[in-house]
Amino acid sequence: MLDFSFVSPTQFAFGKGTQAQAGEFCRAFGQKALLHYGGGSVVRSGLLDQIKHSLQEAGVSFVELGGVQPNPRDTLVYEGIELCRKERVDVILAVGGGSVIDSAKAIAIGVKYGGDFWDFYSGKQTVTGVLPLGVVLTLPAAGSEASNSSVITQEKTSLKRFCDSDLLRPKFAILNPELTFTLPPFQTACGVTDIMAHVMERYFTNTQGVGLTDHMCEAVLMSMVKYARIVIQNPRDYDARANIMWAGVVAHNNVLGVGRQQDWSTHMIEHELSALYDVAHGAGLATIFPAFLRYQYPHNVMRVAQFAQRVFGVEMDFEQPERTALEGIDRLKAFYHEIGMPTSFKELGAKEEDIDRLSAKVLLNNGDKLGYFHPLTRAGIAEVYRLACD
Amino acid sequence: MLDFSFVSPTQFAFGKGTQAQAGEFCRAFGQKALLHYGGGSVVRSGLLDQIKHSLQEAGVSFVELGGVQPNPRDTLVYEGIELCRKERVDVILAVGGGSVIDSAKAIAIGVKYGGDFWDFYSGKQTVTGVLPLGVVLTLPAAGSEASNSSVITQEKTSLKRFCDSDLLRPKFAILNPELTFTLPPFQTACGVTDIMAHVMERYFTNTQGVGLTDHMCEAVLMSMVKYARIVIQNPRDYDARANIMWAGVVAHNNVLGVGRQQDWSTHMIEHELSALYDVAHGAGLATIFPAFLRYQYPHNVMRVAQFAQRVFGVEMDFEQPERTALEGIDRLKAFYHEIGMPTSFKELGAKEEDIDRLSAKVLLNNGDKLGYFHPLTRAGIAEVYRLACD
Numbered sequence: 001m002l003d004f005s006f007v008s009p010t011q012f013a014f015g016k017g018t019q020a021q022a023g024e025f026c027r028a029f030g031q032k033a034l035l036h037y038g039g040g041s042v043v044r045s046g047l048l049d050q051i052k053h054s055l056q057e058a059g060v061s062f063v064e065l066g067g068v069q070p071n072p073r074d075t076l077v078y079e080g081i082e083l084c085r086k087e088r089v090d091v092i093l094a095v096g097g098g099s100v101i102d103s104a105k106a107i108a109i110g111v112k113y114g115g116d117f118w119d120f121y122s123g124k125q126t127v128t129g130v131l132p133l134g135v136v137l138t139l140p141a142a143g144s145e146a147s148n149s150s151v152i153t154q155e156k157t158s159l160k161r162f163c164d165s166d167l168l169r170p171k172f173a174i175l176n177p178e179l180t181f182t183l184p185p186f187q188t189a190c191g192v193t194d195i196m197a198h199v200m201e202r203y204f205t206n207t208q209g210v211g212l213t214d215h216m217c218e219a220v221l222m223s224m225v226k227y228a229r230i231v232i233q234n235p236r237d238y239d240a241r242a243n244i245m246w247a248g249v250v251a252h253n254n255v256l257g258v259g260r261q262q263d264w265s266t267h268m269i270e271h272e273l274s275a276l277y278d279v280a281h282g283a284g285l286a287t288i289f290p291a292f293l294r295y296q297y298p299h300n301v302m303r304v305a306q307f308a309q310r311v312f313g314v315e316m317d318f319e320q321p322e323r324t325a326l327e328g329i330d331r332l333k334a335f336y337h338e339i340g341m342p343t344s345f346k347e348l349g350a351k352e353e354d355i356d357r358l359s360a361k362v363l364l365n366n367g368d369k370l371g372y373f374h375p376l377t378r379a380g381i382a383e384v385y386r387l388a389c390d
Numbered sequence: 391m392l393d394f395s396f397v398s399p400t401q402f403a404f405g406k407g408t409q410a411q412a413g414e415f416c417r418a419f420g421q422k423a424l425l426h427y428g429g430g431s432v433v434r435s436g437l438l439d440q441i442k443h444s445l446q447e448a449g450v451s452f453v454e455l456g457g458v459q460p461n462p463r464d465t466l467v468y469e470g471i472e473l474c475r476k477e478r479v480d481v482i483l484a485v486g487g488g489s490v491i492d493s494a495k496a497i498a499i500g501v502k503y504g505g506d507f508w509d510f511y512s513g514k515q516t517v518t519g520v521l522p523l524g525v526v527l528t529l530p531a532a533g534s535e536a537s538n539s540s541v542i543t544q545e546k547t548s549l550k551r552f553c554d555s556d557l558l559r560p561k562f563a564i565l566n567p568e569l570t571f572t573l574p575p576f577q578t579a580c581g582v583t584d585i586m587a588h589v590m591e592r593y594f595t596n597t598q599g600v601g602l603t604d605h606m607c608e609a610v611l612m613s614m615v616k617y618a619r620i621v622i623q624n625p626r627d628y629d630a631r632a633n634i635m636w637a638g639v640v641a642h643n644n645v646l647g648v649g650r651q652q653d654w655s656t657h658m659i660e661h662e663l664s665a666l667y668d669v670a671h672g673a674g675l676a677t678i679f680p681a682f683l684r685y686q687y688p689h690n691v692m693r694v695a696q697f698a699q700r701v702f703g704v705e706m707d708f709e710q711p712e713r714t715a716l717e718g719i720d721r722l723k724a725f726y727h728e729i730g731m732p733t734s735f736k737e738l739g740a741k742e743e744d745i746d747r748l749s750a751k752v753l754l755n756n757g758d759k760l761g762y763f764h765p766l767t768r769a770g771i772a773e774v775y776r777l778a779c780d
Contacts, residue, residue, distance in 0.1 A: 001567075001628070001629050001632040001633065001636075002405070003404060003405025003406060003408070004402075004404050004405060005401070005402060005403050005404065006401075006402045006404065007399070007400070007401040007402065008398060008399075009397070009398075009399035010397070011395070011396075011397040012394075012395060012396045012397065013395050014393060014394050014395065014396065014648070014649065015392070015393025015394060015649075016393060018393070177391075208629065209628070209629025209630075209632070209633070210629075210633070211613050211616055211617065211633055212609070212610065212613040212617075212633040212636060212637055212640070213636075215608075215609030215610070215612055215613050216606055216609045216610070216640075218605075218609065219602070219605030219606045219608065219609040220602065220605070220606070222605055223601050223602040223605050226601055227601065227602075238391070238599070239391050239598065239599025239600075240599075242391040242599070242649065243391065243599070243600070243601055243602040246391075246602060246603075246648065246649065247602055250602070250606075250645070255640070255645060258404070258636065259404065259405075259632065259636065
């Protein structure tokens with residue numbers, strides 16, 4: 001096990017009707033909030049009105065900034081920073097999923113910084129202060145409600161880059177599984193895929209002696225497979241929705257990742273797909289992850305076999321463990337299909353002829369090689385994309 | 391799944407040599423520390439000197455209060471409160487295991503309170519403020535380094551009572567697995583037993599639809615069985631020590647207990663044993679837990695069978711699941727024996743003739759019945775003690 005530091009200070013309020021606590025939570029951080037959200041669904045569902053009511057009851061005034069898009073853009077972040085400064089906002093309340101929260105995080109950083117907030121995403125600066133940030137979560141997926149990171153796309157370059165710091169962990173997060181009953185099946189499945197990827201990016205490691213977090217990762221993966229199947233059949237199953245929602249937190253607050261070398265290659269490889277084609281991040285991950293494993297498994301057959309046996313119940317082939325590993329990868333891909341995810345470039349809407357360009361972009365800010373499990377050269381990355389073609 | 395709130399804000403520094411960070415961590419909370427510890431081992435090992443050096447380097451002055459005993463007493467707590475007030479202490483640094491940390495928590499509460507600190511342990515008062523508290527952990531067991539609770543024994547009555555509040559979670563905790571290399575096997579095994587009990591008190595629940603935390607509990611239990619066997623053979627196995635140390639945190643910061651009804655009956659039943667005979671808490675738990683399960687399993691055979699199958703790999707008997715459940719309980723008991731724990735009154739040094747007195751004391755502050763899984767009357771509690779006799 002490797003040395004580590006870990007802190008996950010977010011206060012979670014989980015359960016039915018918890019959005020009514022939004023005002024009270026914000027009040028602890030000041031008198032004026034920025035209400036940050038995306039498109040129409042939080043308006044149509046009446047959630048935004050409930051939250052405004054809660055803020056008013058708590059004596060918190062607010063300004064609004066909607067319009068966050070999936071794969072959130074720097075342009076809206078600049079607008080939010082300006083608005084917070086002009087209106088002397090004390091606390092940002094993000095109402096939505098990962099895109100809204102990531103956008104809110106970028107605003108929270110930018111308000112406290114004299115220069116261009118992109119400096120933090122291009123690696124030029126380290127975060128030293130942020131505006132307090134709270135969350136009302138509507139989509140369990142990105143885990144941004146608990147994580148230390150944010151991903152923003154620079155509109156003019158299509159570059160998707162991340163920033164991380166423990167200061168980016170929200171002060172509070174309100175999670176009501178009922179708010180996810182009406183999520184479309186595709187979005188639900190994208191969320192499940194993203195959550196599972198957050199676990200697997202931590203799971204496929206070369207670090208030895210991490211049996212506890214191995215088993216904990218497997219616990220979350222098994223549960224996701226179980227509950228995803230239930231919600232695809234019955235979108236209003238509270239317990240299934242609740243387990244998925246809490247899994248999103250556990251998968252990405254890093255309690256599963258401590259003491260082990262992580263490898264976020266798949267996210268990096270996917271980011272270029274969603275930046276170029278504007279496809280859903282989860283859909284891109286479902287396409288890339290089985291291909292990544294298929295390319296990488298010879299490097300550590302036993303770890304992939306362990307995954308196959310423990311998560312998907314594949315019988316261990318002690319004579320030929322690689323068969324177990326491959327069967328596990330097939331089951332993962334079949335599971336993605338079962339919940340309605342694309343698992344090929346064709347299904348995703350990506351193009352084989354873009355592979356060179358995509359591979360080059362992945363390495364643009366990442367040196368010569370990507371990842372740790374089995375570092376990928378540009379040719380290796382291209383091969384992963386190629387394996388994802390069909 | 392039940393509604394819940396969850397916060398675990400402790401900053402963990404985990405790994406080799408991390409005790410050198412003690413001064414720096416304390417410095418963030420003030421200029422004067424109370425160094426609180428137990429007996430000779432932290433002195434003999436040189437750990438206390440290393441920490442004093444770290445405090446001096448960071449410019450933090452300190453006063454000392456050693457002498458914390460296992461099952462920490464109120465008398466030393468009163469002394470600590472007085473000392474902190476007199477010396478205008480800013481931060482308490484507990485160096486030791488659960489007893490030292492629990493004692494430090496009680497001091498941290500008491501310093502900020504005008505009345506008798508025992509008011510918080512007798513349930514008369516709710517915690518509203520504490521002195522900042524940090525930890526250098528030497529014994530993975532109680533989980534107090536991450537928990538919201540503290541247990542203190544009132545010397546004149548032998549009553550062992552607890553207090554809980556999220557304010558009792560330490561600000562920081564320093565965990566170096568190397569510091570546990572020299573723990574005697576008995577103490578190591580007591581710690582393992584306590585950690586497993588913290589998981590099982592959460593695991594044996596009637597709450598439905600909590601598959602994620604079920605699997606996470608099983609993950610920790612399986613890992614404890616694995617790594618406990620390793621350290622009993624090889625006390626200096628770093629990875630095994632590290633997995634056990636981190637499991638102590640995960641087992642008791644409540645990430646495994648969210649959204650489910652918990653049942654702390656076994657701890658309550660054990661507390662009276664350690665209060666009366668001054669036996670190690672872990673040893674008492676090893677004696678009580680199998681007896682508790684043997685008395686309770688008919689109430690929920692399938693849950694105990696699930697435990698047996700998933701944690702100890704007992705083959706599920708689909709015709710007679712109670713056989714699976716009983717086999718699981720036997721395996722648990724055998725495991726305790728294997729790591730050197732007592733599993734009977736006789737081995738523990740408790741007396742059958744005290745059962746009536748013990749049973750009455752358990753219910754003294756707990757109403758007519760104990761617990762939730764299958765609430766225990768005084769007769770039921772006595773029966774659990776009786777099943778623990780041999």
